[in-house]
Amino acid sequence: xxxxxxxxxxxxxxxxxxxxxxxxxxxxxxxxxxxxxxxxxxxxxxxxxxxxxxxxxxxxxxxxxxxxxxxxxxxxxxxxxxxxxxxxxxxxxxxxxxxxxxxxxxxxxxxxxxxxxxxxxxxxxxxxxxxxxxxxxxxxxxxxxxxxxxxxxxxxxxxxxxxxxxxxxxxxxxxxxxxxxxxxxxxxxxxxxxxxxxxxxxxxxxxxxxxxxxxxxxxxxxxxxxxxxxxxxxxxxxxxxxxxxxxxxxxxxxxxxxxxxxxxxxxxxxxxxxxxxxxxxxxxxxxxxxxxxxxxxxxxxxxxxxxxxxxxxxxxxxxxxxxxxxxxxxxxxxxxxxxxxxxxxx
Amino acid sequence: xxxxxxxxxxxxxxxxxxxxxxxxxxxxxxxxxxxxxxxxxxxxxxxxxxxxxxxxxxxxxxxxxxxxxxxxxxxxxxxxxxxxxxxxxxxxxxxxxxxxxxxxxxxxxxxxxxxxxxxxxxxxxxxxxxxxxxxxxxxxxxxxxxxxxxxxxxxxxxxxxxxxxxxxxxxxxxxxxxxxxxxxxxxxxxxxxxxxxxxxxxxxxxxxxxxxxxxxxxxxxxxxxxxxxxxxxxxxxxxxxxxxxxxxxxxxxxxxxxxxxxxxxxxxxxxxxxxxxxxxxxxxxxxxxxxxxxxxxxxxxxxxxxxxxxxxxxxxxxxxxxxxxxxxxxxxxxxxxxxxxxxxxxxxxxxxxxxxxxxxxxxxxxxxxxxxxxxxxxxxxxxxxxxxxxxxxxxxxxxxxxxxxx
Numbered sequence: 001x002x003x004x005x006x007x008x009x010x011x012x013x014x015x016x017x018x019x020x021x022x023x024x025x026x027x028x029x030x031x032x033x034x035x036x037x038x039x040x041x042x043x044x045x046x047x048x049x050x051x052x053x054x055x056x057x058x059x060x061x062x063x064x065x066x067x068x069x070x071x072x073x074x075x076x077x078x079x080x081x082x083x084x085x086x087x088x089x090x091x092x093x094x095x096x097x098x099x100x101x102x103x104x105x106x107x108x109x110x111x112x113x114x115x116x117x118x119x120x121x122x123x124x125x126x127x128x129x130x131x132x133x134x135x136x137x138x139x140x141x142x143x144x145x146x147x148x149x150x151x152x153x154x155x156x157x158x159x160x161x162x163x164x165x166x167x168x169x170x171x172x173x174x175x176x177x178x179x180x181x182x183x184x185x186x187x188x189x190x191x192x193x194x195x196x197x198x199x200x201x202x203x204x205x206x207x208x209x210x211x212x213x214x215x216x217x218x219x220x221x222x223x224x225x226x227x228x229x230x231x232x233x234x235x236x237x238x239x240x241x242x243x244x245x246x247x248x249x250x251x252x253x254x255x256x257x258x259x260x261x262x263x264x265x266x267x268x269x270x271x272x273x274x275x276x277x278x279x280x281x282x283x284x285x286x287x288x289x290x291x292x293x294x295x296x297x298x299x300x301x302x303x304x305x306x307x308x309x310x311x312x313x314x315x316x317x318x319x320x321x322x323x324x325x326x327x328x329x330x331x332x333x334x335x336x337x338x339x340x341x342x343x344x345x346x
Numbered sequence: 347x348x349x350x351x352x353x354x355x356x357x358x359x360x361x362x363x364x365x366x367x368x369x370x371x372x373x374x375x376x377x378x379x380x381x382x383x384x385x386x387x388x389x390x391x392x393x394x395x396x397x398x399x400x401x402x403x404x405x406x407x408x409x410x411x412x413x414x415x416x417x418x419x420x421x422x423x424x425x426x427x428x429x430x431x432x433x434x435x436x437x438x439x440x441x442x443x444x445x446x447x448x449x450x451x452x453x454x455x456x457x458x459x460x461x462x463x464x465x466x467x468x469x470x471x472x473x474x475x476x477x478x479x480x481x482x483x484x485x486x487x488x489x490x491x492x493x494x495x496x497x498x499x500x501x502x503x504x505x506x507x508x509x510x511x512x513x514x515x516x517x518x519x520x521x522x523x524x525x526x527x528x529x530x531x532x533x534x535x536x537x538x539x540x541x542x543x544x545x546x547x548x549x550x551x552x553x554x555x556x557x558x559x560x561x562x563x564x565x566x567x568x569x570x571x572x573x574x575x576x577x578x579x580x581x582x583x584x585x586x587x588x589x590x591x592x593x594x595x596x597x598x599x600x601x602x603x604x605x606x607x608x609x610x611x612x613x614x615x616x617x618x619x620x621x622x623x624x625x626x627x628x629x630x631x632x633x634x635x636x637x638x639x640x641x642x643x644x645x646x647x648x649x650x651x652x653x654x655x656x657x658x659x660x661x662x663x664x665x666x667x668x669x670x671x672x673x674x675x676x677x678x679x680x681x682x683x684x685x686x687x688x689x690x691x692x693x694x695x696x697x698x699x700x701x702x703x704x705x706x707x708x709x710x711x712x713x714x715x716x717x718x719x720x721x722x723x724x725x726x727x728x729x730x731x732x733x734x735x736x737x738x739x740x741x742x743x744x745x746x747x748x749x750x751x752x
Binding site for chain 2: 046047048051052055145148149151156157158159161164245249250251252253254255256258260292295302303
């Protein structure tokens with residue numbers, strides 16, 4: 001029996017295929033179509049919008065890192081802005097002091113942030129919930145001052161000016177569109193990597209630790225190792241995002257990485273859907289566009305509007321946009337799969 | 347009929363005259379400028395830790411509202427688009443790009459903060475958009491060769507330090523100078539300016555220097571060490587929190603040098619009261635604008651005009667907040683430049699006019715101080731007057747001194 005809905009879906013054959021392809025193949029086609037759309041998009045919008053969309057993708061990668069740690073592993077972090085800054089400054093110092101080409105600075109930035117994350121994750125094992133939140137908040141508060149203190153390396157208050165990236169010759173791309181495509185490539189890698197991680201054994205271990213740490217340990221999961229690993233992987237993602245941001249903005253300074261950045265990441269993460277991957281995209285969009293929209297609507301109290309937007313989203317969709325909509329989507333998929341199934345007993 | 351040809355001729359002639367007249371009145375326009383409007387872009391920290399400076403943006407909006415009420419500039423209304431960047435350079439980049447690429451402004455005006463301006467300086471110069479009258483005291487905005495589209499406004503820290511040097515050379519030629527400076531570009535600019543002003547006497551006259559970090563808990567040891575050098579002049583390039591400590595320690599050790607203090611720390615509330623007003627008597631600093639809280643300026647017609655403007659156009663502004671005098675003055679400078687552009691409102695002409703200001707007097711500048719620029723001199727205000735603290739207020743004394751590099 002099928003409940004009628006408006007979508008016309010080909011009947012499922014006995015071999016489990018729809019119009020000649022399995023569900024998995026359709027998923028792949030869908031993903032490739034999305035990628036093609038994203039890659040074509042910059043050629044249809046103005047330079048400024050390309051820049052905005054690039055920043056959306058960068059924030060998506062950063063929020064994805066936070067989702068891995070806080071959503072899938074339950075370790076709350078109010079300090080991811082500090083790792084974003086660490087990635088940015090690694091890139092800036094390598095580029096400016098050592099003349100490393102911009103694209104070659106991204107892996108070291110990720111690696112250094114991974115190491116910092118693991119080093120931070122070890123003592124963080126002792127903390128839970130609000131105490132961990134406070135400890136990570138301390139990092140967010142300390143980072144701008146640390147950046148100003150080590151001014152031999154960081155340029156202090158004046159920051160580090162970076163050379164504007166030149167697109168490779170012969171591709172016919174301008175600066176903004178080249179960076180967009182570069183960041184898109186990194187985003188695809190990041191999503192693929194996160195999906196592989198989270199849909200496999202490691203992901204299940206992380207979720208088990210989040211939901212029932214004692215049971216997880218009893219099952220043989222090494223809690224400490226996975227929690228520390230989660231921290232490192234999470235900061236790797238956010239550090240890579242910071243590195244890309246430094247390349248796109250071409251300038252780093254302590255004022256760009258204040259406490260509010262860490263909070264914005266958590267807000268974006270929660271509004272998108274904290275234990276999801278695609279929620280990070282919603283989070284990135286929220287971080288980039290909502291403050292500007294709030295400013296455009298109200299000169300006098302944009303922060304109040306931002307808070308109001310947060311409240312409305314949380315009220316309407318408590319599990320985040322993707323978190324709340326995904327179950328509905330899954331239901332739809334299951335109904336599609338149920339169509340044409342041979343009923344038992346017949 | 348006899349009437350028709352003459353009406354036709356008359357109308358044709360009128361049409362030609364009008365067209366010719368319009369062609370003459372029609373200007374040359376860059377982006378953001380039309381017959382009726384001039385679009386100006388700006389970013390200010392309206393939120394975040396530096397949001398007290400947002401008052402400057404509000405003052406500027408109020409000033410342009412007044413100009414528009416009075417008919418605008420050469421008949422064109424000012425469309426002042428000011429956006430919040432929270433003093434965060436990545437946001438400044440975003441907002442400035444939006445102003446230039448989406449809003450298509452003619453120029454950017456009085457963007458506030460050294461890091462925000464540094465972040466967008468390359469972009470604005472590459473795209474040949476004026477980065478006019480930036481709101482920071484750093485010296486690097488006066489570099490027309492490297493950055494021909496960037497111009498500062500207020501006297502830089504180096505200019506101020508050169509003025510102190512000139513004062514010392516004139517009045518204390520045998521001085522032994524000690525310098526305490528914050529260990530960043532702000533403090534170092536004072537040291538460089540002092541050396542520039544002293545010229546070849548610098549090495550002989552500067553007997554000791556000490557620096558401090560903003561993360562240091564106290565600067566007592568630095569002060570003691572400077573006193574031990576036997577100096578009789580002390581230049582303190584510090585922010586209010588540390589200036590207060592220095593003043594206190596100098597008093598406590600019984601050292602009585604001629605104490606020169608950077609202009610950023612002249613606030614009675616933020617620096618002198620914590621140190622102790624009686625301990626601050628005799629400290630010398632320099633200023634370029636009239637203190638709007640000083641009764642002797644409050645009786646002048648210029649102040650009354652400013653006050654009337656505040657009450658009508660900027661009623662939410664605090665009449666004791668110097669930011670409102672700053673915004674007023676820098677807006678007047680921009681209006682003078684735009685007036686001088688006439689009907690040629692291209693970005694090139696805006697920079698050209700900005701680089702040819704001759705002795706412009708603004709009502710809230712100290713008497714004798716005026717605004718001047720040239721194609722090789724992008725520092726509009728180079729003069730300051732010394733002031734001495736008498737226990738209650740800062741009293742101006744002596745002549746207006748120029749801090750231009752000689």
